[in-house]
Amino acid sequence: MTKRQGRLFFIICTFLTAAAFIGMTIHSHSRFAELTNEDKLTPAVISGKDIWHKNNCINCHTLLGEGGYYAPDLTKITQQRGTPYLTAFLKDPSQFYSEEKHRRLMPNPNLGDTEISDVIAFLDWVSHIDNQGWPPRPIIVSGTTIPGTDVGQPATQASVSSDPVAQGEALFRSSPPACNACHSVVPGTNLAGPTLAGLVTRATAIIASPEYKGEAKTPAEYIRESITHPSAYLVPGAMYSANNQSFMPDNFITDLEPGQIDSLVAYLETLK
Amino acid sequence: MRYRSQSVAYWYFAVAMCLFGLQLVFGLLSASKYLGPDPLLDFLPFDKTKAIHTNLLIVWVLTGFMGATYYVVPEESRGEIYSIKLAYAQLVAWTLMGVTAIVGYMFGWTAGNKMLEQPFPLKIVIVVVMLMFLFNILMTIKRAGRWTVTEGVLVAGLVLAAVLYLPALIEYDNYTVSIFYRWWTIHLWVEGVWEMIQGGLLAYLLIRLSGADREVMEKWLYVIVGLVFLAGILGTAHHYYWVGVPYYWLPIGGLFSALEPLALLGMAMYAYFAMRRSGLSHPNSLAVHWTIGSAVFTVFGAGLLGFAHTWPSVNKWTHGTLVTAMHGHGAFYGAYAMIVMAIISYTLPSLTENRKVEGNNIGYWAFWMQVMGMFGMTLSFGTAGIGQVYLERILGLGYLDTQLKLQVHFLMLIATASVFAIGAAFFIWDFFRNAPKSISDSRISEFGPVIDSNNGGLLYQKR
Structure with missing residues (x-):
C-alpha cells in the first residue's frame, strides 16, 4: 500500500460512514415526534426539564440510563411512585431515607410547589418515551422483589x-x-x-x-x-x-x- | 527545541498539570462519598464534585493537546509560532474560563447537561479561545508554507473538535433530541477526533523516538485514522440504544462499535512495530514508556473494556451501571491522559533546565504507580459494576440496597485510586522541580529536542 492509497482509504471510510450517519440522523428526526410523544411536551414538562438541568440532577441520578450512577435511575419512577409520594419526597428527601443506613442521601433540592410538579411532569413524560423497552425489568429504588430476602428498613x-x-x-x-x-x-x-x-x-x-x-x-x-x-x-x-x-x-x-x-x-x- | 516559540508549550503543560492534580482531588472526594455518610452533603454533594472531576479532565487534556500542538507545529512546519502573545493571551483566557467554571459549579452555576455543564457564557468563551488557537496555528503553518501529514492530522483533529462543540451551544426542548446531539460532541470527540489527535501525536513521537521512516508512519497513520472514523462515527449509535431512537440504531451500533477496538489495536501494533523495526533506541526511554503505554492502555481501556459492554443484548443489562465508569476511566486515561504525559515527558528535557534526557527514578515510579493504580481502579469499578448488574438488574434488589453490598469494591477503589494519585503527584512534582528555560537563554539545537552539552547533538544510540 502506498501513502496515496492510505489517504484514499481514510477519505472513503470517513465519507461513507459520515453520510450514513447523517442519513440516519435525518430519518430519526422524522420519528422523534412519535417515539417521544412530542404532542405531550407541555410547558410544564419543558420547565421540568430546565429544573432538572439547573439542579444538576444528572450528575447523581441516571435518566434513560445516562448520568452519574450515584443515585437511582428515574426513567420509570413515575410508574412506581405516585405524584403525592414524589411531591412529599422532593419536599424533604431525608424524611424517606436514612443516611445512616444507606450511607448516601439526596440533599434537599429546595424546590417550590410548581417546580416540584413540573419536575414530576417531566419525569412522567420521560417514562413514556418509546425506548426499546429499557429497562428490561424494573429497576427499583430500595427493598427487593426477591421473596425471602431481608433487606427491609428498620422502623x-x-x-x-x-x-x-x-x-x-x-x-x-x-x-x-x-x-x-x-x-x-x-x-x-x-x-x-x-x-x-x-x-x-x-x-x-x-x-x-x-x-x-x-x-x-x-x-x-x-x-x-x-x-x-x-x-x-x-x-x-x-x-x-x-x-x-x-x-x-x-x-x-x-x-x-x-x-x-x-x-x-x-x-x-x-x-x- | 529548535524554535524559541516552542517554549510556550511549557506554560500550557504547567496549567494542565495543576488542573490534573485538582481533578484527582475531586475524584478522591467523589470516591469517598460512595462510602458515606457525607459530611459535605449540603455544601459540596456528589453531583458537584463529580461534575468538577469530569470537567477538569476535559479541560486539562485539551490544555495538554494545545500545548503539544504549539510544540509540534513549529517543528513540523519549520517556523516560529505566528504570535506568541496570542498564544499566552489564549492560555490566560482558557485558564480563567476553567477556574470560573469550577467555582461556578461549587455555587450551583451549571447547565446541568452531563459533561457539557459549562453555562452558556462560558461556552462562548470556549469557542472564542478555540478560534484564537486555531487562527494562531493555521497562520503559523501558512507563514511557514509547509506542512506534514502528522501535523495535518493533529490540526484537523483540533479543528473538528472545535466544530463538534457547536451542537452543544443549542438547547432542545425534547430531552431525547438533547441527548442525541450531546453525543455528537462527547462521543465524536472521544471516539473520533480526539483519537485523531492522539494518532497525530503518536506518529510524531514514534518518528522522533524510534527514527522510523516518516513515509511509512504517515501512510499507516492515514489507515488508522480511517479505521477510527469507520468504526467511531457509526459507533455513536451505542449511546442511542435506550434513549428513544428508531430500532435500527441497535444493530448498527453493535456492529460498528464492535469494530472500534480494531482501530485501537492497529494503533498499538503501529507503536510496537515502529519501535521494534527501527533498531534504534532513543535515550529518553521514559517518553518511550509513556508512548507505548498510551497505545497499549488504549487497547485495554477503550477497546477491550468498551467492547465488554457495547453489544446491545449485553448493554441492555449493564447500561447506566458502574460498568460504564469502569470503561470511562480506563479509556480516558489510556488514550488521552497518557498521550499528554508522553508528549510532556518527551519535551520536558528541552523545555526545562538541568534535566536528564533519560528521565529519573521518580519518573518511572510515576509511570508504574499510575498504570497499576488505574488498572486497579478499572478492576474495582468493573467488579462493582458486575455485582450491581447481577443484584440490581437481574435479581431485582433495590438500587440503594445493592450499593450497600458493593462497599468492599468502593474500598478497593479508594485504595487503588490512592496509588494512582501518588503516581500522579510524583509526575506533577517531577514536572515542576526544574525551572523552565527562559526564551532568551535557551540553547537552540538543530538536532531536535535532545540537548546534551556533553555529547553534542547525538540523538540516537545504536541498540
Whole structure:
C-alpha cells in the first residue's frame, strides 16, 4: 500500500460512514415526534426539564440510563411512585431515607410547589418515551422483589419522620411480617401476593365491579379493609386464595396500632 | 527545541498539570462519598464534585493537546509560532474560563447537561479561545508554507473538535433530541477526533523516538485514522440504544462499535512495530514508556473494556451501571491522559533546565504507580459494576440496597485510586522541580529536542 492509497482509504471510510450517519440522523428526526410523544411536551414538562438541568440532577441520578450512577435511575419512577409520594419526597428527601443506613442521601433540592410538579411532569413524560423497552425489568429504588430476602428498613426512621406517607412506607417494609416480603410496588412483579403498583386505580375499578361484596366506598376504605379483613375481596388467582380465604395473614388488625394502619393506608394510597 | 516559540508549550503543560492534580482531588472526594455518610452533603454533594472531576479532565487534556500542538507545529512546519502573545493571551483566557467554571459549579452555576455543564457564557468563551488557537496555528503553518501529514492530522483533529462543540451551544426542548446531539460532541470527540489527535501525536513521537521512516508512519497513520472514523462515527449509535431512537440504531451500533477496538489495536501494533523495526533506541526511554503505554492502555481501556459492554443484548443489562465508569476511566486515561504525559515527558528535557534526557527514578515510579493504580481502579469499578448488574438488574434488589453490598469494591477503589494519585503527584512534582528555560537563554539545537552539552547533538544510540 502506498501513502496515496492510505489517504484514499481514510477519505472513503470517513465519507461513507459520515453520510450514513447523517442519513440516519435525518430519518430519526422524522420519528422523534412519535417515539417521544412530542404532542405531550407541555410547558410544564419543558420547565421540568430546565429544573432538572439547573439542579444538576444528572450528575447523581441516571435518566434513560445516562448520568452519574450515584443515585437511582428515574426513567420509570413515575410508574412506581405516585405524584403525592414524589411531591412529599422532593419536599424533604431525608424524611424517606436514612443516611445512616444507606450511607448516601439526596440533599434537599429546595424546590417550590410548581417546580416540584413540573419536575414530576417531566419525569412522567420521560417514562413514556418509546425506548426499546429499557429497562428490561424494573429497576427499583430500595427493598427487593426477591421473596425471602431481608433487606427491609428498620422502623427507626419512621420515628424521625412526621409525614404519614413516609411512616407508612417504612412500615410497609418493617411491620411484622413486612408487607414487601409478599407485595412489590413494581408493575408486573407479583410475588407471593399481587403487586401493589397502580393500587388506587385498581381499587376504584374493583369497588365498581359486581364481584365486589365488601363495604368500602373509596379506594382508601378498600385499602384499609384489605389490611384488616384480607378475605373481604379476593384477587383472582389460585396462588392468592383458596376456599374463599385469602392467603394473606389476618392478624394485622390486632398486631398493628390504629395509627400505623392509617400510615400504611396513607402510603398505599399514593400508589396510583 | 529548535524554535524559541516552542517554549510556550511549557506554560500550557504547567496549567494542565495543576488542573490534573485538582481533578484527582475531586475524584478522591467523589470516591469517598460512595462510602458515606457525607459530611459535605449540603455544601459540596456528589453531583458537584463529580461534575468538577469530569470537567477538569476535559479541560486539562485539551490544555495538554494545545500545548503539544504549539510544540509540534513549529517543528513540523519549520517556523516560529505566528504570535506568541496570542498564544499566552489564549492560555490566560482558557485558564480563567476553567477556574470560573469550577467555582461556578461549587455555587450551583451549571447547565446541568452531563459533561457539557459549562453555562452558556462560558461556552462562548470556549469557542472564542478555540478560534484564537486555531487562527494562531493555521497562520503559523501558512507563514511557514509547509506542512506534514502528522501535523495535518493533529490540526484537523483540533479543528473538528472545535466544530463538534457547536451542537452543544443549542438547547432542545425534547430531552431525547438533547441527548442525541450531546453525543455528537462527547462521543465524536472521544471516539473520533480526539483519537485523531492522539494518532497525530503518536506518529510524531514514534518518528522522533524510534527514527522510523516518516513515509511509512504517515501512510499507516492515514489507515488508522480511517479505521477510527469507520468504526467511531457509526459507533455513536451505542449511546442511542435506550434513549428513544428508531430500532435500527441497535444493530448498527453493535456492529460498528464492535469494530472500534480494531482501530485501537492497529494503533498499538503501529507503536510496537515502529519501535521494534527501527533498531534504534532513543535515550529518553521514559517518553518511550509513556508512548507505548498510551497505545497499549488504549487497547485495554477503550477497546477491550468498551467492547465488554457495547453489544446491545449485553448493554441492555449493564447500561447506566458502574460498568460504564469502569470503561470511562480506563479509556480516558489510556488514550488521552497518557498521550499528554508522553508528549510532556518527551519535551520536558528541552523545555526545562538541568534535566536528564533519560528521565529519573521518580519518573518511572510515576509511570508504574499510575498504570497499576488505574488498572486497579478499572478492576474495582468493573467488579462493582458486575455485582450491581447481577443484584440490581437481574435479581431485582433495590438500587440503594445493592450499593450497600458493593462497599468492599468502593474500598478497593479508594485504595487503588490512592496509588494512582501518588503516581500522579510524583509526575506533577517531577514536572515542576526544574525551572523552565527562559526564551532568551535557551540553547537552540538543530538536532531536535535532545540537548546534551556533553555529547553534542547525538540523538540516537545504536541498540
